[in-house]
Amino acid sequence: MEDNMTYKLKQVCVQNPIFGPRNLGHYWGSMKDFISSQEKHESVLVIDDVMAILMNPKESEAIKNRTYFVLQDFINCGYDFENNRIVLTSSFMPDIMELIIFYSDFIDFKFCHYLYENSFLGGLKSYQRDELGLNLYPSVFELLYPQLSIPAVSFALEAELFQGGEEIIGYTYIMNIIKNNIKKVYNDYNYPPIYEPARNGYVLGLDGEYMFQHNSIFLSEDEDSLIEKIEKIENKKVIEDWLTSAGHQNVFEFYSADQDFTYLKNLLKDILVNELRPFRENQLEIDHLDKIIAGNHEPVQQQFSAHIRTLKREIYHIL
Structure with missing residues (x-):
C-alpha cells in the first residue's frame, strides 16, 4: 500500500x-x-x-x-x-x-x-x-x-x-x-x-532609503493615506523597486520613459489599494x-x- x-x-x-x-x-x-x-x-x-x-x-x-x-x-x-x-x-x-x-x-x-x-x-x-x-x-x-x-x-x-x-x-x-x-x-x-x-530582502522606502517606520506604507494604512503617499514619491527607483516587488517589472520597463511616471503611480495605487484591502478591513x-x-x-x-x-x-x- x-x-x-x-x-x-x-x-x-x-x-x-x-x-x-x-x-x-x-x-x-x-x-x-x-x-x-x-x-x-x-x-x-x-x-x-x-x-x-x-x-x-x-x-x-x-x-x-x-x-x-x-x-x-x-x-x-x-x-x-x-x-x-x-x-x-x-x-x-x-x-x-x-x-x-x-x-x-x-x-x-x-x-x-x-x-x-x-x-x-x-x-x-x-x-x-x-x-x-x-x-x-x-x-x-x-x-x-x-x-x-x-x-x-x-x-x-x-x-x-x-x-x-x-x-x-x-x-x-x-x-x-x-x-x-x-x-x-x-x-x-x-x-x-x-x-x-x-x-526582496531590501525594500526601498518612500524617500529611496531603506524602508523604516518613518518612510513606509503600513499594510493596514487607510486608502486615502496610501494614495497620498504614493502621489508624493519623487524617486523613480522607488517606483521601480515597488513594482518589481509586486511582480510588475515588465510594466515599469515599458513605461520607464514616462518622465513624471503618472501612469506608474496610478498602477501602484491600484495594486496596493486592492492587495492591502484585507489589512484595512479585517480588524480582529x-x-x-x-x-x-x-x-x-x-x-x-x-x-x-x-x-x-x-x-x-x-x-x-x-x-
Missing part, C-alpha cells in the same frame, strides 16, 4: 514587534514568501516580544499592543494559524531561559560578546540607553538573550528552514557554531536550519487574538519540554 503521507520541512519565521504594524518592507521582505510556502512546509511564526521589550523597556505596555498588530497582519496576510503554530516568546520564558542556559555552554563568551557589541543594543550611547529605559551597563540577560534565544527556540522547534528579513541572517552563523560544538560531545544528526532568503478583536495565542500554547510547550529532556539526557546525562 502506497504511503500518501508527505514529509513537510519545518520552517520558522521570526518577527520583532517593536514597531507594531507591518509595512511593505516586511510584506515583500518576508511575509509573502513565508505564507505562500505554508502548505508545503510545517510553519511556525515566532513573535519575539521579549526582544522588543528588552530593546525599549519604557515602551513595554505599548509593545504588548504592537504584538497584536503583528499577529493580526499575518492572519490577514493568510497565515493558517489552525494548522500551523504561533510562538509568543513571553509565553514561554521559563523554557526559553532553560534552553539558553544549556546552549550557552556551546558558544564562546568572547564570540557572544562580539556579537553583542555589533548589535543594536551594543551600539547604543549612554544617553540613548537612558532614553530607552536601559541601565548604564548591560545586564547578563541583555548580553545572552538577543544572541541565543532565537537559535535555542529554533533548535527546540526542530526548524529546518529559517526565514525572515535580512536582519536575522546573523542567527544562522550562531546556530552553525553551536551545532558544530555540540557535535564534539553529542552525535547530533539534526543540522542547523538553512536560511531561506526572501525574494484582542480577545480573538488571545484565544489564537492560547490555542497554540500546549503543543509548543510539549515540544519545548521534550527538547529540554533530550538535552538533559543526551548531553548532560541528567535523568
Whole structure:
C-alpha cells in the first residue's frame, strides 16, 4: 500500500514587534514568501516580544499592543494559524531561559560578546540607553538573550528552514557554531536550519532609503493615506523597486520613459489599494487574538519540554 503521507520541512519565521504594524518592507521582505510556502512546509511564526521589550523597556505596555498588530497582519496576510503554530516568546520564558542556559555552554563568551557589541543594543550611547529605559551597563540577560534565544527556540522547534528579513541572517552563523560544538560531545544528526532568503530582502522606502517606520506604507494604512503617499514619491527607483516587488517589472520597463511616471503611480495605487484591502478591513478583536495565542500554547510547550529532556539526557546525562 502506497504511503500518501508527505514529509513537510519545518520552517520558522521570526518577527520583532517593536514597531507594531507591518509595512511593505516586511510584506515583500518576508511575509509573502513565508505564507505562500505554508502548505508545503510545517510553519511556525515566532513573535519575539521579549526582544522588543528588552530593546525599549519604557515602551513595554505599548509593545504588548504592537504584538497584536503583528499577529493580526499575518492572519490577514493568510497565515493558517489552525494548522500551523504561533510562538509568543513571553509565553514561554521559563523554557526559553532553560534552553539558553544549556546552549550557552556551546558558544564562546568572547564570540557572544562580539556579537553583542555589533548589535543594536551594543551600539547604543549612554544617553540613548537612558532614553530607552536601559541601565548604564548591560545586564547578563541583555548580553545572552538577543544572541541565543532565537537559535535555542529554533533548535527546540526542530526548524529546518529559517526565514525572515535580512536582519536575522546573523542567527544562522550562531546556530552553525553551536551545532558544530555540540557535535564534539553529542552525535547530533539534526543540522542547523538553512536560511531561506526572501525574494526582496531590501525594500526601498518612500524617500529611496531603506524602508523604516518613518518612510513606509503600513499594510493596514487607510486608502486615502496610501494614495497620498504614493502621489508624493519623487524617486523613480522607488517606483521601480515597488513594482518589481509586486511582480510588475515588465510594466515599469515599458513605461520607464514616462518622465513624471503618472501612469506608474496610478498602477501602484491600484495594486496596493486592492492587495492591502484585507489589512484595512479585517480588524480582529484582542480577545480573538488571545484565544489564537492560547490555542497554540500546549503543543509548543510539549515540544519545548521534550527538547529540554533530550538535552538533559543526551548531553548532560541528567535523568
